[in-house]
Amino acid sequence: MKKIILLGYMGCGKSTIAQNLSKITNIPFLDLDKCIEKRANLSINEIFEQHGEVYFRKLEHEMFVELLQSSENNIIGLGGGTPCYANNHELLKRDDVVSVYLKASIDTLYSRLVHNKSKRPLIANMNEEEMKEFIAKHLFDRSFYYNHAQHKVSVDDKTVEETVQDILEILA
Ligand SMILES: Nc1ncnc2c1ncn2[C@@H]1O[C@H](COP(=O)(O)OP(=O)(O)OP(=O)(O)O)[C@@H](O)[C@H]1O
Ligand SMILES: O=C(O)C1=C[C@@H](O)[C@@H](O)[C@H](O)C1
Ligand SMILES: [Mg+2]
Secondary structure, three states, X not given: OOEEEEEOOOOOOHHHHHHXXXXXXXXXXXXXXXXXXXXXXXXXXXXXXXXOHHHHHHHHHHHHHHHHHOOOOOEEEOOOOHHHOOOHHHHOOOOOEEEEEEEOOXXXXXXXXXXXXXXXXXXOOOOHHHHHHHHHHHHHHHHHHHOOOOEEEEOOOOOHHHHHHHHHHHHO
């Protein structure tokens, strides 16, 4: 069975959707951010603060490659930036994976992130106006990489269950 990779911008629902998909399919879920935190014994925020983003991106790439190398069946939820560094986007095209971009609009992302930004170091210190502009520009830059996924699922105005159903149809 192929590994299932969920990707997309911060707050698009990778962790939430992957957990629910995992319950239905009985395929174990691995969250790349959580794997990195465990390996470094630090939170994502602490890694950024103590070692900087470049160090984080290196760890992120190594951990992603390691997860892909394991023979276990998994659903892997990537970090929001994973496809955009270290040529990770090329790994989304591999024959032994099914990669799905959870595509969310700027408004959807903003409304999900605005009250829930403290654990996300890239936006933690922004006010609401700064955040909206940041998301718009950042999403534009990152879309090139996200679009390397094999499949795209729009998550706007959908419940968790509806998005999970869309992914099950891709996997069928
Ligand atoms: N229909 C929905 N689908 C997914 N998440 C939703 C939905 N409606 C609300 N949410 C909320 O949006 C947030 C999505 O956050 P989640 O941590 O799953 O995103 P993420 O893509 O993993 O972000 P990050 O890249 O920062 O890890 C959660 O708080 C979740 O409860
Ligand atoms: O979008 C990003 O670059 C990030 C998203 C999170 O999942 C974490 O991987 C980290 O906060 C960086
Ligand atoms: Mg997540």
